[in-house]
Amino acid sequence: MTAPTDHKRAAARTLISVDAMGGDQGPAAVVAGCLISAKANPDISFILHGSEAELKALVSKHPILDNRTTIRNAVGVVTMEDKPSQVVRTGKDTSMWSAIESVRTGEAAVAVSCGNTGALMALSMIRLRKLPGVNRPAIAVLYPSSNKQGFNVMLDVGADIKADADDLLRFALMGMSYARNGLDVARPRIGLLNVGTEEHKGRIELKEAHDLIRDHAREAAFDFVGFVEGGDISGNKADVIVTDGFTGNIAIKTGEGTASLIGTRLREAFKYSLLSRLASVLAYTSLMRLRLKIDPRRVNGGVFLGLNGTVVKSHGSADATGISAAIKLAAQLSQNGFNDKLAARVAAALPSEEQAPE
């Protein structure tokens, strides 16, 4: 493992590296998000990467932010259309590259970006490199659920399209670490996504992974609940849902699409008649309360796991609230020394012949 002491120093300061240029709403929304976070949390400070002139103008208006922000000039911007392979080759001048560089050097423990996911993953992989014992990094998201904390951790949701049994075990360990450090679940319940809960169901690699994860539960202090089904992603059977990136990506997009269809139909239903319009006025606060609970802006932040450093990916369309939620998550992970703990956890699960010498 590279330079854990550097990571720890950064964690103590809670310095967050922020790509200020990547999102659809431009640097003003990113700075507004940082401002919300700066007001809410006196312990965090920022490195903002992007156009120095633009960022200076935005930050200098707010002394509470200005005092705690370092601006690092980067003239290039990764767009949503840029190909990951191209960004890796020619993106050295971009704010995204620069934001990851601050994690690579150990200056910050966590980077936040709302830019192009593919490019961010490719850059993170190449610049930060995989942790020892990790073959496939994963993207983890928080999915609204009926459990106590209101969210399940789900991974992988699209870093890669495949995962073998060993990868799925690593995902379980990384997801457990994330649930513990990001959601404060002391003893996470881990479930392996399948088409049925009986042990004989599903693909070969899932049966292998089932036994591997089960055998690590005791040492790693989690509860393995075995196979879970699609309905359990939003349920209360597990706190961590483990799956390959193909299945996970399709599942979360199906869930998002379904939620969005219900939202549309709900609005239509309330527009139907005069009485329903009146009801919608009275129901307004109730509907807002519902929205707060399942608002994607508040559960913002897919997290890249399995690298030397943590990268929080915010939605491309994130506004100030969304960006602030991603920063809050990044700060919590940084303060908990999350990535070092995760690295230790994954390393401990390696077969002994693979373990790096002390």
Add this chain to the structure above:
Amino acid sequence: MTAPTDHKRAAARTLISVDAMGGDQGPAAVVAGCLISAKANPDISFILHGSEAELKALVSKHPILDNRTTIRNAVGVVTMEDKPSQVVRTGKDTSMWSAIESVRTGEAAVAVSCGNTGALMALSMIRLRKLPGVNRPAIAVLYPSSNKQGFNVMLDVGADIKADADDLLRFALMGMSYARNGLDVARPRIGLLNVGTEEHKGRIELKEAHDLIRDHAREAAFDFVGFVEGGDISGNKADVIVTDGFTGNIAIKTGEGTASLIGTRLREAFKYSLLSRLASVLAYTSLMRLRLKIDPRRVNGGVFLGLNGTVVKSHGSADATGISAAIKLAAQLSQNGFNDKLAARVAAALPSEEQAPE
């Protein structure tokens, strides 16, 4: 193909073979569902399979149903806990077996059951056998969507956990036939589920399937929209979503779970205060209107495709409304001569050396 003339005769009569014993709510709910359908549609008649004494008592109360119903005595009942392999070996006396037998003999073109899905699939496979050219049968469901007809056809959602490129082509053709005959979409748009819409994305078999399906679009008169994502299952980009049974099963259960979580949260939000309770009273009709549009009872009926005969699987928990919806779908498919058309469509897509002699 076996006895198309028999199938056609059955289709003309629109005789529906109904497993009356399989559902959670017992034969009373099934008979109540048949009664709703009998009142709504004078062209259909029924064979009810199950306990003769029980069914006679239930049916004889309603002359409109009694006149059009044949009761076929079957003393055994397949429970939700029964293993498919066991039902296949020892289930000859069950109402489920008997219901499928009526399709096998050509007496009815379609069977309806709300029993154990695994057992129903296994029995259907073994008794009805696969259509020429079909390697893997598929289960297709209607998924609420924002397109004109309000539903997409999605398949496979769990008949098998795998599908190669050839299977996915057959699914596309079968799904197209279903959209045309079950949803009245003259020229269905077909999408292949993947983690991104770019042609280079996803697994090898998906890229192969992409080209295979594209190459059959013209002859089979559908529009191929290429790769679609999880969010498009409830969207308006395609009318038929093609995927393997593992991915499809997890996707629909994720969608159902998410919809159910939103429903719970919505009810909580409306119970929060006096004002929100009042709003919920006023909003009642709006919410009911919403429910009608996305009510799973009204989109009831997964359909087994790729066999010599069609089997409509209703939810295990289906009530009279749900069962009636499944019967309506079965009647429409039967009246359209659906299974013969599907068989012809799949046979036409066979490589010439595999085609059976005329």
